[in-house]
Amino acid sequence: MNILAPIADLGNYILFSLLVGHVVLQFVPESKKPAIQLPKSLLLICILGIIVLTFVPVLTVILFFDQSAGFITKAATVLTSFQIGQAWLFITLFGIFLWLTVYLERSKYLQAFWLVLMIIAIGYGSHVSSKSFVVGIFSHTTHFLMVTIWVGVLLLVSFFSKNKENWSDFLQWFTPLAVVCLVNIFATGFVIMFTIDxxxxxxxxxxxxxxxxxxxxxxxxxxxxxxxxxxxxxxxxxxxxxxxxxxxxxxxxxxxxxxxxxxxxxxxxxxxxxxxxxxxxxxxxxxxxxxxxxxxxxxxxxxxxxxxxxxxxxxxxxxxxxxxxxxxxxxxxxxxxxxxxxxxxxxxxxxxxxxxxxxxxxx
Known part of the structure; x- marks a missing residue:
């Protein structure tokens, strides 16, 4: 599990970035971005992947308990009494709604709503929120959101764009957005670091x-x-x-x-x-x-x-x-x-x- 946990977290960052980048680019006019070709099946896999991968740290906590207790008992305790377990339940619930929204091709606003709730759940289950609840949730949620917006748009434009058309128009809005994200990442990063130590x-x-x-x-x-x-x-x-x-x-x-x-x-x-x-x-x-x-x-x-x-x-x-x-x-x-x-x-x-x-x- 020590090897699997960081790999799962890395996968979560990538999958969340793809989803956030997809949602952000939906709010951008076609004339202001390169043509993006991202299969709906990949988006649905990303959502399911997040549900699976976010369970890995929960499983680590479950296995950490005394082996004298049964697995079901330990799992129920972690999922109901620990922030990391409760966060996974929220992520799973919101992830199911997001999966249905994407599958049925519903409103981009609804997709953004469920995705933001999933990211807030990530902040709720973070280590810093256990140190300072309000500051921890806000700082980690904002930090995670800014990172996934910046990286998500970069990933989609770099690997899933069909051409380089509208590039100048794309940079006119993405460059200031990237600067705003970077400033927020630094600010919230310092808050997280100094809250922990x-x-x-x-x-x-x-x-x-x-x-x-x-x-x-x-x-x-x-x-x-x-x-x-x-x-x-x-x-x-x-x-x-x-x-x-x-x-x-x-x-x-x-x-x-x-x-x-x-x-x-x-x-x-x-x-x-x-x-x-x-x-x-x-x-x-x-x-x-x-x-x-x-x-x-x-x-x-x-x-x-x-x-x-x-x-x-x-x-x-x-x-x-x-x-x-x-x-x-x-x-x-x-x-x-x-x-x-x-x-x-x-x-x-x-x-x-x-x-x-x-x-x-x-x-």
Whole structure:
């Protein structure tokens, strides 16, 4: 289940993005977007997939209980008494209504209504809502909605558009929408992060899997912003060249976005730093291999940022990879830019890790 849970969360992000992107594009006039060809059967599969995949974390909680109780008893307890179980019941109910609405090809407003309720249920079952109910639901729901709007439209336009017609008209409304989504994602992301843990403990949080996976997520946002800027610049070529296809670079941006989804999915399966139970058995810090592989440190640790020659070289290399993404826009294909984006994320992570000095706290 430890392996299956993040995969299920990743699948949920993708499926929700496809559905949200589909609903959003229904509100856009045909003259303001490329022609999208998304089979109704795929939409129906997405809805059923969400119902199945959102049950995986619920099943994890059910299996966590003492085996002396029967499965039905444990399942009934989780579904009725736990927020994550109640959220899945809401998602299933609203998902059934959405499935019927899409199948019968009813109003886009009704589709949007059921989909928003499903996203609110996601926020209700989130970890942050258990910390601060009102703030948690609002911030996680808004964060999730903004992400799926941005990524959903990108996915549909990149992989399901039949042509590049109306591209300039499409960018006139999508570019400001993407900016609004990005600002909201950053704002709600900070609220979620600081609700779960104290801002001053961000660096010390790197002593846990949660903290370092959060770092991976934050680092991976940098190349996404770079790709977004490049795509904005490249869009000017559409009106000048009949051969240039902007969808290739959008696909590259989607690949990096999937990395962010994956890091976020893993975060949903890991306990935050303030829930760590330390087992103080030794005063020695962990080995560097344990540190780099993001193994949980079972000794309370104080972390100080102290760059070394190696860490400076790694961070410089990461910045060069970021520069190579820009050069790729001029000289190479988006495949190289995607590889450089992945190299940037990994190299900057190593540079930051090797910049840290660990001091065990002995009580």
């Amino acid at each position: 104290e801002p001053t403990e961000y660096l010390n949080g790197w002593a846990t899997q949660y903290g370092r996976m959060l770092l991976f997520k934050h680092i991976s946002i940098i190349p996404i912003i770079m790709f977004a800027i490049i795509n904005g610049l490249l869009s000017k070529r559409v009106s000048k060249s009949t051969e240039y296809d902007p969808r290739t670079w959008l696909k590259a941006e989607c690949v990096i976005l999937l990395l962010v989804f994956y890091f976020t999915a893993i975060l949903g399966t890991i306990s935050p730093p303030n829930e760590m139970v330390y087992q103080v058995k030794m005063a020695d810090p962990p080995t560097w291999m344990e540190w780099l592989l993001a193994k949980d440190i079972l000794v309370p640790i104080e972390i100080e940022f102290a760059p070394t020659l190696l860490s400076v070289l790694l961070i410089t290399s990461a910045l060069l990879f970021l520069l190579l993404i820009i050069i790729s826009y001029k000289k190479m294909s988006p495949i190289f830019a995607t590889v450089f984006g992945g190299c940037f994320i990994f190299t900057l992570y190593l540079g930051l890790m090797f910049s840290c000095v660990l001091y065990p706290i002995i009580y």
